[in-house]
Amino acid sequence: xxxxxxxxxxxxxxxxxxxxxxxxxxxxxxxxxxLVGPSGAGKTTLLNVLTTLVRPDDGTxxxxxxxxxxxxxxxxxxxGYVPESNTLNPVSTIFExxxxxxxxxxxxxDKASTRAMRQLDRFEMIDHAHDLPPELSYGMQRRALVARxxxxxxxxxxxxxxxxxxxxxxxxxxxxxLNEWRDRATIFVTSRDIxxxxxxxxxxxxxxxxxxIMDGAPESLRTDSARPVEYMLRFKSENVQYRKVLESAxxxxxxxxxxxxxxxxxQDGYGLETVLRNFNDEQIEQFTVTKPSLNEIIMDxxxxxxxxx
Amino acid sequence: xxxFFTLLSNELxxxxxxxxxxxxxxxxFGVLSYIGxxxxxxxxxxxxxxxxxxxxxxxxxxxxxxxxxAYQYANAKILEKVESGYLSALRSNAASPWTFVFAFxxxxxxxxxxxxxxxxxIFAILTPDIGGFIPWMGILGIGALTTVFWAGAxxxxxxxxxxxxxxxxxxxxxxxxxxxxxxxxxxxxxYPGQIELITLxxxxxxxxxxxxATLGIVEFQGWMLAALFGWAIAAVSLAVYALHTxxxx
Numbered sequence: 001x002x003x004x005x006x007x008x009x010x011x012x013x014x015x016x017x018x019x020x021x022x023x024x025x026x027x028x029x030x031x032x033x034x035l036v037g038p039s040g041a042g043k044t045t046l047l048n049v050l051t052t053l054v055r056p057d058d059g060t061x062x063x064x065x066x067x068x069x070x071x072x073x074x075x076x077x078x079x080g081y082v083p084e085s086n087t088l089n090p091v092s093t094i095f096e097x098x099x100x101x102x103x104x105x106x107x108x109x110d111k112a113s114t115r116a117m118r119q120l121d122r123f124e125m126i127d128h129a130h131d132l133p134p135e136l137s138y139g140m141q142r143r144a145l146v147a148r149x150x151x152x153x154x155x156x157x158x159x160x161x162x163x164x165x166x167x168x169x170x171x172x173x174x175x176x177x178l179n180e181w182r183d184r185a186t187i188f189v190t191s192r193d194i195x196x197x198x199x200x201x202x203x204x205x206x207x208x209x210x211x212x213i214m215d216g217a218p219e220s221l222r223t224d225s226a227r228p229v230e231y232m233l234r235f236k237s238e239n240v241q242y243r244k245v246l247e248s249a250x251x252x253x254x255x256x257x258x259x260x261x262x263x264x265x266x267q268d269g270y271g272l273e274t275v276l277r278n279f280n281d282e283q284i285e286q287f288t289v290t291k292p293s294l295n296e297i298i299m300d301x302x303x304x305x306x307x308x309x
Numbered sequence: 310x311x312x313f314f315t316l317l318s319n320e321l322x323x324x325x326x327x328x329x330x331x332x333x334x335x336x337x338f339g340v341l342s343y344i345g346x347x348x349x350x351x352x353x354x355x356x357x358x359x360x361x362x363x364x365x366x367x368x369x370x371x372x373x374x375x376x377x378x379a380y381q382y383a384n385a386k387i388l389e390k391v392e393s394g395y396l397s398a399l400r401s402n403a404a405s406p407w408t409f410v411f412a413f414x415x416x417x418x419x420x421x422x423x424x425x426x427x428x429x430x431i432f433a434i435l436t437p438d439i440g441g442f443i444p445w446m447g448i449l450g451i452g453a454l455t456t457v458f459w460a461g462a463x464x465x466x467x468x469x470x471x472x473x474x475x476x477x478x479x480x481x482x483x484x485x486x487x488x489x490x491x492x493x494x495x496x497x498x499x500y501p502g503q504i505e506l507i508t509l510x511x512x513x514x515x516x517x518x519x520x521x522a523t524l525g526i527v528e529f530q531g532w533m534l535a536a537l538f539g540w541a542i543a544a545v546s547l548a549v550y551a552l553h554t555x556x557x558x
Contacts, residue, residue: 091326
């Protein structure tokens with residue numbers, strides 16, 4: 001697949017703190033790419049670099065084949081940016097905020113007006129078109145920010161935590177629009193909400209302390225994870241024999257007991273049925289498979305990385 | 310050009326939406342200045358170098374007002390944009406820093422000149438002779454160049470030192486005392502040679518001297534107009550550079 005965004009050895013330092021450390025990766029066209037990481041990981045710095053608001057200390061960046069260093073203005077014309085904070089002009093109406101954004105990106109006035117109204121309609125904000133941003137709720141302001149970025153119909157859309165702290169209807173609406181927009185644009189999102197990232201992303205990259213620590217499709221992150229699948233086995237009654245049977249089973253790699261409940265990890269290549277065949281249905285009350293959540297996998301990776309540093 | 314005019318109208322709409330907030334202080338300034346000059350200073354010193362005292366001081370007063378208003382207005386508006394994050398939203402668009410700076414300065418220029426016109430209008434109504442319509446158009450032209458310089462300075466300072474206090478401290482502790490040696494109160498020719506040289510290094514000097522020259526009070530010197538023009542271009546260029554490198558310094 002063709003690369004939309006390509007970074008090689010990009011670094012950025014603020015004082016003594018290295019916000020980005022020789023970061024290299026590419027993003028394919030028409031995908032939803034999610035950048036995940038804890039606070040201070042370097043996500044916003046990376047977005048500021050990609051949106052030309054901050055100049056990197058080192059490295060090269062190509063956006064649709066154009067060098068970011070030399071063609072910044074041209075690149076800005078086909079990219080949209082939704083920052084983490086509210087950057088609407090507080091003294092202009094929502095409609096004016098959207099319209100001026102279109103004009104500054106090269107649209108004629110009437111076209112900018114039409115598109116602004118269309119985006120407001122898409123985000124169910126027509127009734128608020130002539131309100132000032134401070135008069136709106138936080139969720140409505142977030143909708144307006146995403147709508148503003150879409151007025152110029154960008155080929156690449158950067159969003160910094162677009163759904164952080166917003167109400168459920170706004171969250172659902174923003175993701176609905178982003179999923180619709182995927183056919184037209186490359187969508188680069190930062191988020192701390194792993195659940196929504198897992199649901200919508202084509203690819204997830206984990207950034208911690210300015211370094212990429214993992215990169216791949218959500219499923220491949222699970223597969224590559226070192227965190228094992230766990231099985232919970234609950235018996236109808238307590239019996240010391242059960243533990244002995246489980247301990248002696250070839251398939252069982254690790255075992256924890258809590259009363260009549262056992263948590264097991266199995267050797268590679270074995271399934272739970274190899275354990276269950278040692279017991280009859282009368283003895284077992286319940287069994288479940290607990291796959292590690294993506295959140296747990298990511299937290300493991302981040303903790304491991306921070307411990308190494 | 311449509312980007313420039315859209316930005317400019319967007320900037321001006323604040324004034325259009327709240328005209329009283331801008332006009333009432335100007336009326337107060339105009340009336341108080343008139344009372345001070347006409348009934349205070351004029352009674353104490355009727356003429357300076359055979360020129361009516363009000364006429365002597367009025368161009369300087371208008372220029373000083375334009376300096377102060379332009380510097381403060383441009384500085385406050387850019388700081389508002391920095392603080393609200395709106396500036397970074399503007400910078401992430403495709404328009405060039407020149408477009409932004411021209412629009413911000415044009416906004417400051419229009420607002421400042423309209424305010425100056427109101428003050429001159431008060432004097433024109435209440436004083437029998439303030440020197441004629443055409444010379445005052447010349448003074449406002451010089452005022453416009455002065456405004457461009459100080460608006461540029463306000464933007465540069467706002468981008469370099471992102472705090473309101475810095476701008477007011479620089480004005481009250483550096484710019485204000487400098488006015489004593491710029492010809493606002495005293496013609497620069499009165500100073501000894503070395504001091505006169507210092508006065509010529511201060512952009513405000515040219516505005517004061519040229520405005521009096523326009524009224525025929527002192528001799529007109531073309532190089533001073535060129536110098537004022539040069540200062541204005543330098544300030545605008547510096548503002549563009551500061552905006553262009555914002556977030557990259």
